[in-house]
Structure formats: structure tokens, C-alpha cells
Amino acid sequence: MALSSRLAEIVEALPLTPRLRVLEIGCGTGAAARAVAxxxxxxxxxxxxxxxxxxxxxxxxxxxEIARAG
Structure with a gap:
């Protein structure tokens, strides 16, 4: 499933750094979580x-993604 342009902009704006722990509340089917991963x-x-x-x-x-985190 493709990420909507709105969610893509949100994910792109996140200040993600190594070893970061991210919690997505209301993840739905996990599209944004996969983009963050x-x-x-x-x-x-x-x-x-x-x-x-x-x-x-x-x-x-x-x-x-789950298998990689393994």
C-alpha cells in the first residue's frame, strides 16, 4: 500500500536519528510506521x-520489517 502524500510529508519532517524509539498512536494499517522504519x-x-x-x-x-528487527 502506497503512503499518502500527507503521511509522506509528515514522515519526511520527522527528526529521525539512529537508536531513536518511536511510538505511533493510532497506526491503523501501519503505513506510516513502515515508512519510519x-x-x-x-x-x-x-x-x-x-x-x-x-x-x-x-x-x-x-x-x-518485523523479521528484520528479529
Missing amino acids: ARLSSGHICGIDRSAKAIEQARAASAQ
């Missing part, structure tokens, strides 16, 4: 959402 050379991102279905979708879509 792609920009982090090291560190950790955790996405939370009140929708169990959204979390399931985020986990499935983020399988590669």
Missing part, C-alpha cells in the same frame, strides 16, 4: 491502535 538505520518503532483488525493488517503488511 525504512528511514531508521537502527532504533525501534511501535505502532498501537484500538482496532484489532487494523493491528492484524499492520502485522501482515509489516512482516519484512
Whole structure:
């Protein structure tokens, strides 16, 4: 799933640095979390959402990122 231009601008504006720990509240299907993970050379991102279905979708879509963090 492609990142919307609005979310892409937000992710691009984040001051991400190595070893940073990021919490995304209301992550939905995890599109922004995956974009943040792609920009982090090291560190950790955790996405939370009140929708169990959204979390399931985020986990499935983020399988590669989760495996790398391993």
C-alpha cells in the first residue's frame, strides 16, 4: 500500500536519528510506521491502535520489517 502524500510529508519532517524509539498512536494499517522504519538505520518503532483488525493488517503488511528487527 502506497503512503499518502500527507503521511509522506509528515514522515519526511520527522527528526529521525539512529537508536531513536518511536511510538505511533493510532497506526491503523501501519503505513506510516513502515515508512519510519525504512528511514531508521537502527532504533525501534511501535505502532498501537484500538482496532484489532487494523493491528492484524499492520502485522501482515509489516512482516519484512518485523523479521528484520528479529
